[in-house]
Amino acid sequence: xxxxxxxxxVTLLLLVAPPSFAQDDTGxxxxxxxxxxxxxxxxxxxxxxxxxxxxxxxxxxxxxxENPIPDINSALGTRGGPSDPDIYRAIRYNSASVRASNxxxxxxxxxxxxxxxxxxxxxxxxxxxxxxxxxxILGFLALFYVxxxxxxxxxxxxxxxxxxxxxxxxxxxxxxxxxxxxxxxTGLVSLFGRVAFIxxxxxxxxxxxxxxxxxxxNNVSWAFMLGLVLVLIMWVAHxxxxxxxxxxxxxxxxxxxxxxxxxxxxxxxxxxxxxxxxILLGSSISISGLALLFPFEIPLFAKTFSWINATGLxxxxxxxxxxxxMTPQEEMQLSQLWHSILAFVMMAIIFAHIYIGSVGMxxxxxxxxxxxxxxxxxxxxxxxxxxxxxxxxxxxxxxxxEGG
Ligand code: HEM
Numbered sequence: 001x002x003x004x005x006x007x008x009x010v011t012l013l014l015l016v017a018p019p020s021f022a023q024d025d026t027g028x029x030x031x032x033x034x035x036x037x038x039x040x041x042x043x044x045x046x047x048x049x050x051x052x053x054x055x056x057x058x059x060x061x062x063x064x065x066e067n068p069i070p071d072i073n074s075a076l077g078t079r080g081g082p083s084d085p086d087i088y089r090a091i092r093y094n095s096a097s098v099r100a101s102n103x104x105x106x107x108x109x110x111x112x113x114x115x116x117x118x119x120x121x122x123x124x125x126x127x128x129x130x131x132x133x134x135x136x137i138l139g140f141l142a143l144f145y146v147x148x149x150x151x152x153x154x155x156x157x158x159x160x161x162x163x164x165x166x167x168x169x170x171x172x173x174x175x176x177x178x179x180x181x182x183x184x185x186t187g188l189v190s191l192f193g194r195v196a197f198i199x200x201x202x203x204x205x206x207x208x209x210x211x212x213x214x215x216x217x218n219n220v221s222w223a224f225m226l227g228l229v230l231v232l233i234m235w236v237a238h239x240x241x242x243x244x245x246x247x248x249x250x251x252x253x254x255x256x257x258x259x260x261x262x263x264x265x266x267x268x269x270x271x272x273x274x275x276x277x278x279i280l281l282g283s284s285i286s287i288s289g290l291a292l293l294f295p296f297e298i299p300l301f302a303k304t305f306s307w308i309n310a311t312g313l314x315x316x317x318x319x320x321x322x323x324x325x326m327t328p329q330e331e332m333q334l335s336q337l338w339h340s341i342l343a344f345v346m347m348a349i350i351f352a353h354i355y356i357g358s359v360g361m362x363x364x365x366x367x368x369x370x371x372x373x374x375x376x377x378x379x380x381x382x383x384x385x386x387x388x389x390x391x392x393x394x395x396x397x398x399x400x401x402e403g404g
Contacts, residue, residue: 063090105296106328118333130344137348141355151361161372176227179220186217228282238266245269266385281346288339299331
């Protein structure tokens with residue numbers, strides 16, 4: 001609504017004290033810092049609003065430290081020392097010498113404005129792009145199913161089976177799989193719960209769900225880590241890359257053609273990619289998860305960044321260096337972001353894995369279900385492995401009860 005009195009007052013004020021802005025040919029506004037008494041200029045404010053990094057040395061360094069408080073016995077007593085803004089700036093930039101009654105690792109940091117950047121990223125791009133990634137991969141798999149259909153056993157099953165995974169292997173698989181699914185679901189509740197559940201079920205219901213979800217997430221993580229170790233020990237030897245993998249990849253794994261399946265031992269190149277993704281992403285998610293589970297005890301990033309700086313890598317991308325001094329809170333914020341970003345990537349990869357291990361390929365699920373697969377399926381996808389097993393013990397191939 002137009003307010004004539006306010007308009008008049010503002011106009012009068014501008015006439016009496018016109019702002020000291022200059023505008024260049026491109027329309028960009030500039031203002032000398034002296035005109036603000038050394039405080040931020042309009043330019044600083046505009047650049048910050050655009051999300052650009054500004055050189056904040058004018059504030060960071062203006063903490064009144066060159067002006068120590070005059071001795072109480074001197075002419076002006078304690079007057080004339082650092083002003084309140086000086087002190088708050090020093091607290092904000094972590095250069096004030098402060099003491100907190102709590103001596104926890106993060107208690108000495110009174111103001112941590114980086115927390116807002118973390119929150120904005122977590123509630124913004126992280127949710128948006130993470131959500132799109134998962135929906136995108138689901139859409140891709142649905143499209144793949146429509147175009148390619150189920151990958152069948154060429155000319156149908158043989159009725160003879162062979163043992164693919166021992167009970168201990170299936171236990172390790174389902175331990176990591178079951179715990180990952182629980183961790184994924186409860187992690188998504190933490191990230192999306194406030195925006196997705198509160199409008200649907202209200203705050204009280206969400207509080208109960210969030211609490212249970214956090215409890216499950218924190219405790220099931222141990223089962224996941226155990227599963228990760230078991231899977232690593234049992235299958236690492238079968239997942240060392242070799243020349244066959246290149247041929248397999250060059251032929252697209254035979255996914256797009258019938259009767260032409262590249263040779264493979266126990267695991268093909270596609271499965272090795274899944275295996276190493278699970279091991280590497282799973283380990284990094286576990287380590288950053290432990291850093292979150294034991295707050296401030298496992299700082300990971302300052303050290304990692306100094307290693308990366310030493311390689312000279314940031315310079316190649318036009319950055320001076322990654323920050324190597326950070327508050328304990330920043331360490332936690334980075335752990336949280338890293339944990340969630342990798343979890344999204346791993347969930348996307350696992351969606352594809354679940355698809356191919358269930359609806360996407362006839363006969364695949366049996367490998368982890370009963371542990372016995374049809375011999376024709378095995379020859380189609382893992383011919384060299386079948387040769388090895390039958391050479392060792394020809395009696396491992398058994399007719400199924402129904403097949404006779
Ligand atoms: C309902 C979910 C899942 C199903 C139906 C499923 C199914 C399967 C099947 C059938 C295999 C054996 C493939 C073969 O015989 O060659 C397998 C292997 C494997 N699974 Fe799963 N899986 C599931 C979830 C997961 C999850 C959540 C993870 C890890 C977080 C995982 C990790 C692995 C790994 C590392 C292998 C060995 C490499 C490979 O075959 O790709 N699985 N899975």
